[in-house]
Amino acid sequence: MSKLDGIIAEFQEAQGEERLEILLEFAESLPPLPEEYIPQKEAGLNRIHECQSPVFMWIIVSSEKKVKIYADVPMEAPTVRGFVSILVEAFHESSQEEVLACPNDLIHKLGLVSLLGMMRLSGLTSIIRRLKQSVIEKS
Amino acid sequence: MSEYIHPEVLVDTQWVADHSGDENVRVVESNEDILLYSTGHVANAIKIDWQNDLQDSVLRDYVGKENFEKLLSRKGISPEHTVVFYGDKSNWWACYAFWAFKLFGHKNCLLMNGGRQKWLAQGRPLTKDVREFPSTDYKVGEMNEEKIRAFRDDVFRHIDAKKPLIDVRSTGEYTGELLHMPDYPQEGALRGGHIPGAKSVPWSQAAREDGTFKSWADLKELYEGNAGLSSSDDVVAYCRIGERSSHTWFVLTYLLGYESVRNYDGSWTEWGNLVRAPIEKS
Missing domain, CATH: 3.40.250.10 (Rhodanese-like domain)
Structure with missing residues (x-):
């Protein structure tokens, strides 16, 4: 079972509001952005413009073909932050193939659509798209 | 704020700080982000989600009168309470909830000027403690739909x-x-x-x-x-x-x-x- 499958299973086993609690735990556990990326963030680089909240992501493929993801999302946008944290947890140090196999409808698979509603899924799918695109460009 | 025609409807953060423990007052936080309240909120604030609480899950409409009564009863709000709203994004969603409360004829609604942003900018405290108020038996009086x-x-x-x-x-x-x-x-x-x-x-x-x-x-x-x-x-x-x-x-x-x-x-x-x-x- 991949890390992502484990996360999906965790969400699916939870009921209703419990899923939001798991998402909040992810939001709270997003690792801080490594210091070397802070100047780039302050210069406005690597922002995902499709998201209304300021979401910054650095997606790197190492010489050993490992994907590395560093991200920054304000705590005032916990839903987006939680979602990004799931992607970091699932794909940091994973292979490119694993990233490309990520379902585009991950939010549905996590059972979050009815809780968040269509209106609030803004930008989340575009984060997956951006992640995959970066991995393809760097392969 | 005094030049506004109805300045009494708008309160500042200090007023909320002074009244959030007042038994005649209920503070309601309404945000776009469904998780934001759980990351910290004004002491004694009640969360009302614009979608899951105020909108019908099947029909494109607000919840019906009965569900609004159930919601407010569960949250511990009575028709006599003064409800003060605040939220994220310059109070978009707080205004939306305010308007929905008015739709159901709730009399005393106030808005905290500046919302969460102002509260945080002033370095005011947030808490994760969720206060449970005793439930009420809320009854909607006169609906206000035609007017607003x-x-x-x-x-x-x-x-x-x-x-x-x-x-x-x-x-x-x-x-x-x-x-x-x-x-x-x-x-x-x-x-x-x-x-x-x-x-x-x-x-x-x-x-x-x-x-x-x-x-x-x-x-x-x-x-x-x-x-x-x-x-x-x-x-x-x-x-x-x-x-x-x-x-x-x-x-x-x-x-x-x-x-x-x-x-x-x-x-x-x-x-x-x-x-x-x-x-x-x-």
């Missing part, structure tokens, strides 16, 4: 009567260049543009950088000087789903004292998808 809510047939009549409509979306959405609000692609419509005759006053022009409302004089200039409204007008405001226009509804009704302002909550997601509904582009 417009449906699409009302809008057709408004166009025929050449009465003022205010489009509070961004300029790109008004001109038809954008089919959705920047960053909210799923709130799209099949057609772009605006309702014929509507004047464009993006909602954000009524707010300052710090999330508080602009002064009475600036608001008067914005809506009367620029958009040509007058306080005796019968106004309908709309946006895309009715949330940004509840912010404008609040401004026109309470800060400028207009007596007849309705929010068309069907807004562009209805009008821009409606067969043969007339549209202007410019």
Whole structure:
């Protein structure tokens, strides 16, 4: 079972509001952005413009073909932050193939659509798209 | 705040700090982000989610009267409580919840000027403790729908009567260049543009950088000087789903004292998808 499958299973086993609690735990556990990326963030680089909240992501493929993801999302946008944290947890140090196999409808698979509603899924799918695109460009 | 026509409806953060423990007061936080309340909120604040609590899960509508009564009873709010709203994004969603409470005729509603943003900017404390209030037996008295809510047939009549409509979306959405609000692609419509005759006053022009409302004089200039409204007008405001226009509804009704302002909550997601509904582009 991949890390992502484990996360999906965790969400699916939870009921209703419990899923939001798991998402909040992810939001709270997003690792801080490594210091070397802070100047780039302050210069406005690597922002995902499709998201209304300021979401910054650095997606790197190492010489050993490992994907590395560093991200920054304000705590005032916990839903987006939680979602990004799931992607970091699932794909940091994973292979490119694993990233490309990520379902585009991950939010549905996590059972979050009815809780968040269509209106609030803004930008989340575009984060997956951006992640995959970066991995393809760097392969 | 004293120049506003109904300044008593708007309170500052200090007032909320002083009254959040007052038994006659209930503080309600309403945000776009469903998790934000759980990351920390004003002491004793109750969470009301604009979608899961206020909207019907099947029908495109607000919850019915009975479900509103159940919701408020469960949250420990009675018709006698003064409810003070605040939230994220310059109080968009707080205004939306305020408007929904008014729809169901709740009498004493207040808004905390500047919302979460102002509270945090002042370094005021947040708590994760969720206070459970004793449940009540809330009963809706008189509904207020006719006075503050417009449906699409009302809008057709408004166009025929050449009465003022205010489009509070961004300029790109008004001109038809954008089919959705920047960053909210799923709130799209099949057609772009605006309702014929509507004047464009993006909602954000009524707010300052710090999330508080602009002064009475600036608001008067914005809506009367620029958009040509007058306080005796019968106004309908709309946006895309009715949330940004509840912010404008609040401004026109309470800060400028207009007596007849309705929010068309069907807004562009209805009008821009409606067969043969007339549209202007410019």
